[in-house]
Amino acid sequence: MTYDRYPKATLEAWDDQHVWHPFTPHSLYRDESPLLVVAGDGNYVIDHEGRRYLDGVASLWCNAFGHRHPHLDAALRAQMERIAHATMLGNATEPAIILAKRLADLAPEGLRRVFYSDNGSTAVEIALKMAYQLRVQHPDPAQQRKTRFIALRNAYNGDTIGSVSVGGIDLFHGKFKALLFDVLHGPSPYCYRCPLGKERRTCGTACLEQTLQLIEDHASEVTAVILETGMQGAAGILPLPEGFLRRVREVTRRHDVLLILDEVATGCGRSGTFFACAQEDVAPDFLCVAKMLTGGYLPLAATLTTEQVFRGFLGAASEARTFYHGHTFTGNPLGAAVALAALDLHEREDGAGDLGAKIAHLQHALSRLHGIPGVGDVRAYGLCAGIELVHDRATKTPFTADRRAGMRVCLRAREHGIFLRPLGDVIVLMPPLSITLDEIDHLVDGLAASLREELRDAT
Ligand SMILES: *Cc1c(COP(=O)(O)O)cnc(C)c1O
Numbered sequence: 001m002t003y004d005r006y007p008k009a010t011l012e013a014w015d016d017q018h019v020w021h022p023f024t025p026h027s028l029y030r031d032e033s034p035l036l037v038v039a040g041d042g043n044y045v046i047d048h049e050g051r052r053y054l055d056g057v058a059s060l061w062c063n064a065f066g067h068r069h070p071h072l073d074a075a076l077r078a079q080m081e082r083i084a085h086a087t088m089l090g091n092a093t094e095p096a097i098i099l100a101k102r103l104a105d106l107a108p109e110g111l112r113r114v115f116y117s118d119n120g121s122t123a124v125e126i127a128l129k130m131a132y133q134l135r136v137q138h139p140d141p142a143q144q145r146k147t148r149f150i151a152l153r154n155a156y157n158g159d160t161i162g163s164v165s166v167g168g169i170d171l172f173h174g175k176f177k178a179l180l181f182d183v184l185h186g187p188s189p190y191c192y193r194c195p196l197g198k199e200r201r202t203c204g205t206a207c208l209e210q211t212l213q214l215i216e217d218h219a220s221e222v223t224a225v226i227l228e229t230g231m232q233g234a235a236g237i238l239p240l241p242e243g244f245l246r247r248v249r250e251v252t253r254r255h256d257v258l259l260i261l262d263e264v265a266t267g268c269g270r271s272g273t274f275f276a277c278a279q280e281d282v283a284p285d286f287l288c289v290a291k292m293l294t295g296g297y298l299p300l301a302a303t304l305t306t307e308q309v310f311r312g313f314l315g316a317a318s319e320a321r322t323f324y325h326g327h328t329f330t331g332n333p334l335g336a337a338v339a340l341a342a343l344d345l346h347e348r349e350d351g352a353g354d355l356g357a358k359i360a361h362l363q364h365a366l367s368r369l370h371g372i373p374g375v376g377d378v379r380a381y382g383l384c385a386g387i388e389l390v391h392d393r394a395t396k397t398p399f400t401a402d403r404r405a406g407m408r409v410c411l412r413a414r415e416h417g418i419f420l421r422p423l424g425d426v427i428v429l430m431p432p433l434s435i436t437l438d439e440i441d442h443l444v445d446g447l448a449a450s451l452r453e454e455l456r457d458a459t
Pocket of ligand 1: 118119120121122124156157158159228233234262263264265266290291
């Protein structure tokens, strides 16, 4: 393996001059010395100098079984020997057919149809457009009036304009307000900074009751509710209260409102079950998966839905009920082939190993962070965690934005051989499912050391 085809300085200069990085203020980018990754090996990424870092955020939440996994690599090579891409518009391809069948067999009751796209944002966009078109082309005028959506504050469902419309994070979404369609928002269902000003101990679930009320009040004009299953990820790993999803499902069913679940972050094993909605025994009308679907190898996403929704799009050509949506690389055979191999690993004992034991181990290890100056709320969901940094724990006073406390801690963690990427001042731990128990300890203890070194002025 050579790391020196171009000198690091040349690559860094070209990166600075020509590349526009996502979700990154370029004015600060150089100070925050981006890791120049040239290779991966299991749960580690390797930089230009050959240094190894534990991939603490699974290369942005998507790597499931480690880098360069032999089974995934082999599946990809085998598919390349056949064909890299063929369209699904008018054609069918073998891997996409088999993947749809296997996803439908794994999915909760009723989800039998799979619509492919390339990423989480498009998977959500497709569910929104289907839920809308289904109603507007319905013969019943009462159905035609059901065209609005209900979402939650703090939601994140991607960066395309439709998925931004149902989003609720002001920093990301606020500036686009005039471009977005009008969505009804329920409160963010998380207690640490209660949007209703309630005390966690005395509240019960006021946020849930408000959301259920919103559904009941607006049922005649609403086509669907969209939720991130299990937790609001990009908002800072905010777990939903237990039972939240189940209650929303009951009320949506009662009022003929569809339920769209965004499992882009929490699906494909992150929660401990393959689909996160299985944790509450809920079957939605739309289920969106992306990030870990291919084990983190290639961009492929799927929107699963029911035969009932599918039938709303059937009819003679002259009726024009077709879903006129598709992407050039919809159902790409390489992506589908590697997703099939990832499903094999989910089914094999030596794939991710004992996920339940890993989740318990991580949640136990997190208790070692309590009491470190600067550590506020510590939140966990499945095999991931969010550690909220605050300048003063007693008053929950945040750090100033310019301090870049989250980013500074993540930079420090590199000295402990760990790669992390924060969400503002929330440190995210979202390792590959293949992380070992020892590596979980290294991740948490390395973070603890980084926090102690970096946040000396915090209390
Ligand atoms: C990452 C994410 C998305 C967007 O997925 P992309 O592949 O980045 O477009 C949507 N929803 C959730 C919950 C996510 O975490």
